[in-house]
Amino acid sequence: MGSPAVVTSAVVTCPMGAAPATLTVLPTSRVLVEGRPVATVRDMIPLLNIATFGMCMSPANPTVAAATAAALGVLVPMPCVPVLSAPWLPGSAKTLVGGAPATLQSSTCQCAYGGVVQVVVPGATKTMIG
Structure with a gap:
């Protein structure tokens, strides 16, 4: 069985972020x-796809270290x-969206400052992907 689809308005967290x-x-x-639009592994651009935490x-983080x-x-x-240089991993092995694997609820994205961004609320409630 799959997990709920990750769509726009999904809630993501970073353990190094405050919110x-x-x-x-x-x-x-x-x-x-x-x-709502479905997320792919490429939807990880800071401040465009992933807002500030x-x-x-x-x-x-150099600014935190200096302060x-x-x-x-x-x-x-x-x-x-966020400074994210790699796509969401793992992406869906079965579901492609616009030629890219769909982001899964279990997908994570690594920040250069040590945080691991993860999906906590995928946004979709009825549609499952695998």
Whole structure:
């Protein structure tokens, strides 16, 4: 059995971020599930597909590291701008959308600052993909 389809308005989180974000999927593939565009593994562009997670708490983030150093080692969160360089993995082995594998609820995306972005609410409630 599959999992619910990941569509625009899905909720994603990063353990280094202070707040969840909403996934935005542009309707370029023209494939809709429950009236919303379906996400593919390519829908991982920061600030276009994946919004900010509020404040970043990763010491690997240069702005967090600098602010923390200025505060004599006390962690100082700074505004989050995800740095994602690879697609969502794993993608669906069975479902292609516009020639790319669909994003699964179990898919994750790695941030260069150490966070792992994951889908917590896929958006679709009735449509399953595998």
